[in-house]
Amino acid sequence: MKAAIIGGGVIGGGWAARFLLNGWDVVVYDPDPEAERKIGEVLANARRALPALYDTALPFEGTLRFTADLAEACAGADWVQESVPERLDIKHRVHAELTALSPAEAVIGSSTSGFKPSELTAEGARVIVAHPFNPVYLLPLIELVGDTDHCARAATLLRDIGMYPLYVRKEIDAHIADRFLEAVWREALWLVKDGIATTEEIDEAIRMGFGLRWAQMGLFETYRVAGGEAGMKHFMAQFGPCLTWPWTKLMDVPEFTDELVDLIAGQSDAQSGHMSIRALERLRDDNLVGIMRALKHSGSGAGGVVARHEATLPKTTQPVTQDRQVPQIWTDYNGHMNEAHFLETGSKATDRFMEMVGADADYIAGGLSYFTVENHVRYLDEVHAGDRLRAETRLLSGEGKKLHLFHTLLRGDGTAVATVESLLLHVDLATRKSCLPGDAVARALAAMTKTLAGLPMPEGAGKVGR
Template identity: 80%
Template sequence: MKAAIIGGGVIGGGWAARFLLNGWNVAVFDPDPEAERKIGEVLSNARRALPALYDRAMPPEGTLRFSDSLADAVAGADWVQESVPERLDIKHRVLADLNAHAPADAIIASSTSGFKPSELTAEGARVIVAHPFNPVYLLPLVELVGDAATCGAAQAMLREVGFYPLHIRKEIDAHIADRFLEAVWREALWLVKDGIATTEEIDEAIRMGFGLRWAQMGLFETYRVAGGEAGMKHFMAQFGPCLSFPWTKLMDVPEFTDTLVDLIAGQSDAQSGHMTIRELERLRDDNLVGIMRALKHTGSGAGGVVTAHEAKLARPGMPVTLERQIPPGWTDYNGHMNETHYLEAGSKATDRFMEMVGADAAYIAAGQSYFTVENHVRYLAEAHAADHLRADTRLLNGDGKKLHLFHTLMRGDGEVVATVESFLLHVDLGTRRSCPPSDAVARALAEVAEAQTRLPVPEGAGRVGL
């Protein structure tokens, strides 16, 4: 698959990274002489952050090239993403060129945050809105607006690269999400102008309070919970009258005088000026990865999208039981992978091995599984954030109720960083007592044992009790 990115700013660079790291080939056209450097820096952050969301390896990275012309960039493209400045005259000119040169079956989409499809197509262009959120390579939401059939095809393609495409049924200025952001932004400007709060205090109010709730429940579900056992009707009856109070100035915008701009810029410098933009981006990405990985455990919000996409990254039957990038959250104050996460990596390798022999989620739901009885970990070399980590698994014993595994954890350069030896017993989940596995699982284990029969016993094996 090929994506063509027209406009290589922050948003265009994010689109390029999202497609590229999901195995697509990407061509970028941007006359800015700094475009290659800027996209290179975005890609550097994306390579560090996006794979850290997943517990499976992402596909091999696609190829990236910078085109000298728009026509060359879109040749053979399956997806064309326009991310030029938010001026309608510029967009009309670029979209006309895209329609003239892009393949007839390519999806042409605009990243516009405010223009409606009817405005973009006013001069005959074939285009839908695909409005993402920064950082595009991490946040899953893309708002789709426009022709229903095209949006339907776009949804399927975007899910393949880990997005959550939301089809908006009726066009409206600024779509859905930016209308909320605009309302909050207006109120924040007044709070600063009137001396009620500084930029830092407003940010603290969001990130220490409702921002955390919104990340996993959104607006309406949050308020449903606030209604208690009586539910949403009770909440609306109790707090609905507040809407008539003169609390907000949603349609009244303070004038952007030099005084107000200097006030906000000065407060922002005092709040965050000690960090570069790239440092702030990495901090943002690390925080988003941590929050989204936490949401994976319950399948809530963006975590559910990551889990669904991760399932598509599985390559059944692989002899490798773990292949992934080490996330920043796995490192500690010494700057290397913390000891607890070597055991976590071994546990995930065990889970994958169980899947391979048929002791998968369906098997567990049917009432049988393996319980770990003992582990032994050897720490042999350092591993660091963003290192590629893989595990090869040796079956030492799979007879009867016993499952004895030896995982060898290696960096991408092939150096062994740790071994995890695990001893498990097969269990009936109804009685919570050990029992033999199903015939199908027993046969699968026997096949693995036969395939590995000529392999020597791994160095360091034999540390767990049998």
């Protein structure tokens, strides 16, 4: 698959990273002589952040090329994404060229945050709105507006790279999400102008409260919960009258004077000026990874999108039971992976091994599983954020009720960094007592035991079950 990225700024660079890290070949067209450097910096942050969302390895990266020839960029492309400045005359000129140069079945998307499809296609171009959110390589939402069939093709491709396409049923200025953002932005301008709050205090109100709540429930579901057992109807009856109260100035926009701009810029410098933009991006990415991994565990919000995408990624086979990148949030104050995550990796390797022998989710739903009764961890070397970490699992014994496993954890360069030896008992989930495994699982373990017969015990094994 090939993506052509037209315009390599912040958004274009994010698009390039999202496609590239999902195995697509990417060609970037941008006359800016600094485009290659800028996209390289965005890509470095994306390589650090995106794989940390997943416990299964992403596809191998595609190829990245830069070209000064628009026809070369569009040739053979499956997706062409325009991210040029928000001027309609520029977009009309670019879209006319993209329509002429791109394959007939290619998706041609515009990153526009405000223009409607009818405005973009007024001069005959074949284009839809495909509006992303920064950072494009992490946030899944893409607003699609335009021709139904064109948007449907786009949605299929977007899901394949781990994104969440939201089809906007009727075109409107600024689509859906940016209309909310604009309303909040206007109210924030008044709060600063009137001296009620600083930029930092407004940001704290969002990130310490409803921002986290919105991340996993959105607006209406949040209010439904606020209604208690009586639900949304009770909430509407209780708080509906507030809509007539003078709580906001949403339709009364302050004049954008030099004084107001200076006031906001000064407060923002005081709030965040001690950090570079790249450092702020890395801080943002680490926070998003932590939030989205937590949401992935419950399948909520953006984490549910990650979980569904992860389920489509190829699974490893024996003896490799884990293959992943170490996320930043796994490191401690010493700068290396915390000891708890060595055990967590061993636990996930055990889960994968259970799946391989048939003790999978359906087996557990049927009332049988294995419970860990003992672990022994040996720490052999350091692991740092960004390192590739894989687990190779050896079955030591699978007879009767016991399952005895030995996981060797290896860094990407092949160095053994830890071993995790685990003893498990097969359990009837109804009685919570040990029992023999089902026939299919027992046969799979017996066959694997026969294959491994005669091999010496791995170094360091034999610490559990004595």
